[in-house]
Amino acid sequence: MQAAAGAGPMMARGWRRGWLFLGLVCSALASVQAADRASLQRGERMFMADCAACHSLKYLRYSRLQQDLDLSPEEVRRDLQRFGAKAEGPVISPMTPRIAGYAFGKLPPDLSLETAVRGPGWVRRYLGGFYLDPSAPQGWNNAVLQNAAMPDPFWRLQGIRANDGHGRPGGLLVPGQVAPRAFAGQLDDLVAFLSYAATPDVIQRRVLGPWVLAFLALFTALAWALKRVVWKDVKGSRGAT
Numbered sequence: 001m002q003a004a005a006g007a008g009p010m011m012a013r014g015w016r017r018g019w020l021f022l023g024l025v026c027s028a029l030a031s032v033q034a035a036d037r038a039s040l041q042r043g044e045r046m047f048m049a050d051c052a053a054c055h056s057l058k059y060l061r062y063s064r065l066q067q068d069l070d071l072s073p074e075e076v077r078r079d080l081q082r083f084g085a086k087a088e089g090p091v092i093s094p095m096t097p098r099i100a101g102y103a104f105g106k107l108p109p110d111l112s113l114e115t116a117v118r119g120p121g122w123v124r125r126y127l128g129g130f131y132l133d134p135s136a137p138q139g140w141n142n143a144v145l146q147n148a149a150m151p152d153p154f155w156r157l158q159g160i161r162a163n164d165g166h167g168r169p170g171g172l173l174v175p176g177q178v179a180p181r182a183f184a185g186q187l188d189d190l191v192a193f194l195s196y197a198a199t200p201d202v203i204q205r206r207v208l209g210p211w212v213l214a215f216l217a218l219f220t221a222l223a224w225a226l227k228r229v230v231w232k233d234v235k236g237s238r239g240a241t
Ligand code: HEC
Pocket: 046, 047, 050, 051, 052, 053, 054, 055, 104, 106, 107, 108, 109, 111, 114, 118, 123, 126, 127, 147, 148, 149, 150, 151, 153, 190
């Protein structure tokens, strides 16, 4: 009898603690997910502004992009108009093999699986590795991919960097529009976006995964609270006999 009378308040305390814990976990998860999404949105805008004129993401549809990244309809409409694309169609660059052959001697590769093939670290180093090289056909060179046919897409943002004499970027010849730290952050966003493009379901996994873990944690807490109550009863009845 005594054990049963004590069980009520104890269960209530367990529930209160459980809800408080779940609330804290949920708000932490929500803020991490919002920060991730904001980074992907910035990366997407950067890709559309600086890369999509030459590179495609042929396995990614605009409609999926809009849904996954929670983009505004105006933003997507602007890109669709700019590239003459359809909402259900993939992100295809307007660059034709003829123009590419003439301008670069090769077609800029599709970047859908770029981070999966090369790794995000390689892509980040490549994008940050351009320097001015008048002896190269494009006037630019790259520390990671020597004699790359791609011109530096960031010469305005990052500034123009000299050759250090060892095939790496040296000092700034012309300062960029953004400070080096801010530029590094922008590169992180862009590479995060390219990583998302390589495995778009990562968003669903990230959204779902923590909730599953939170559920398991709450379930464990409840099971533990229940076990305590039941065992208290068992011990109580043993003592009575
Ligand atoms: C003016 C056209 C042009 C623009 C703009 C451009 N690229 Fe490129 N990109 C190229 C060409 C051409 C190559 C092929 C380089 C080579 O293999 O020599 C290339 C190669 C690459 C590669 C290396 C692919 C590989 O694995 O060999 C990556 C990564 C890349 N681009 C990313 C980007 C990103 C990200 C942007 C936007 C910030 C961008 N590019 C903007 C033309 C462009």
